[in-house]
Amino acid sequence: MDTWLLTHASGVRLGAFFGIFAVMAAWEVAAPRRALQESKRVRWASNLALTVLNSDLLRILFPVAAVGVAAFAGERGTGLFNIFAVPYPLAVALSLLALDLAIYLQHLMFHAVPVLWRVHRMHHADLDFDVTTGARFHPIEMILSMLIKFAVILVLGPPVLAVLVFEVLLNATAMFNHSNVRIPQALDRTLRWLVVTPDMHRVHHSIDAPECNSNFGFNLPWWDRLFGTYRAQPAAGHERMIIGIRQFRSHRDLWLDRMLLEPFRGQTGSYPINRQPEAR
Ligand SMILES: [Zn+2]
Ligand SMILES: [Zn+2]
Numbered sequence: 001m002d003t004w005l006l007t008h009a010s011g012v013r014l015g016a017f018f019g020i021f022a023v024m025a026a027w028e029v030a031a032p033r034r035a036l037q038e039s040k041r042v043r044w045a046s047n048l049a050l051t052v053l054n055s056d057l058l059r060i061l062f063p064v065a066a067v068g069v070a071a072f073a074g075e076r077g078t079g080l081f082n083i084f085a086v087p088y089p090l091a092v093a094l095s096l097l098a099l100d101l102a103i104y105l106q107h108l109m110f111h112a113v114p115v116l117w118r119v120h121r122m123h124h125a126d127l128d129f130d131v132t133t134g135a136r137f138h139p140i141e142m143i144l145s146m147l148i149k150f151a152v153i154l155v156l157g158p159p160v161l162a163v164l165v166f167e168v169l170l171n172a173t174a175m176f177n178h179s180n181v182r183i184p185q186a187l188d189r190t191l192r193w194l195v196v197t198p199d200m201h202r203v204h205h206s207i208d209a210p211e212c213n214s215n216f217g218f219n220l221p222w223w224d225r226l227f228g229t230y231r232a233q234p235a236a237g238h239e240r241m242i243i244g245i246r247q248f249r250s251h252r253d254l255w256l257d258r259m260l261l262e263p264f265r266g267q268t269g270s271y272p273i274n275r276q277p278e279a280r
Helices: 002-030 040-061 065-076 088-112 114-124 131-135 139-156 160-177 185-191 198-204 222-226 256-264
Strands: none
Touching: 002 065, 002 131, 002 160, 040 131, 040 139, 040 256, 065 139, 065 160, 088 114, 088 139, 088 160, 088 222, 114 139, 114 256, 131 160, 160 198
16 A cells, blocks of 8 residues: 555645645635635735745655655664554554644744744745645745654654645645634634634734744644644634734735745844744
8 A cells, every 4th residue: 555655645735735735725815714815816925926936846856755664664664653663544543643633732842942933934924815725835944843753753653544644634734724814703603623724824914023932833733722822813803813923014025035034034032932023
């Protein structure tokens, strides 16, 4: 099975991406949560061009990808699940949990360490919040994330299947929880116990620093509740809250060239843990 997974991993990931993207984009048109503030044409062109750039870059830099590292760990017998015999379904489930916790902690770290916030803040600088925001990460953050994921896989030794399922799930939930879709409140309250919903993650994109420093989860909503970083709703309400960061707020900042330069602009001190207004 591993050989099949390794050969078809990129096809599975790509197919899931296009399928879920199409569903979320249609849902946003049918039942939007907020009125968009900016031209969709510029934002979508930039965010989608960045998505293509990132996926090409990762493919070139890391041709074996995360599934390849999991297979390598399996062959070498390195990593917890390759050393201790655990029933396969349990190893898959525990690996999914552990990988999700790692992503949560990594996200926390990207907010807490100034130089990492410089790289991550481009994700927060989007002035609207929709399905394309879910793929708006700086290439440096994509590379660092991949290296961290490789390290976690080498320590964990997860089944190849768990890694592929995790990557597809993370991609799917990122598009879902960034989408500008209206979900009835009662349903949202229930869903939030299982998965991070758009209303939950939107709080994380608030211009307000304490709100921006909450709801770090991407897949499972439990880590935020467990570690005390959960915030139910934005103070200003979902329709009126301001999306983005103080630093990059012009229309021109939504162009890809400016987005790519954002880690290198402005003061190092302007990061969200301290609540100082961010100087340009
Ligand atoms: Zn963040
Ligand atoms: Zn986000």
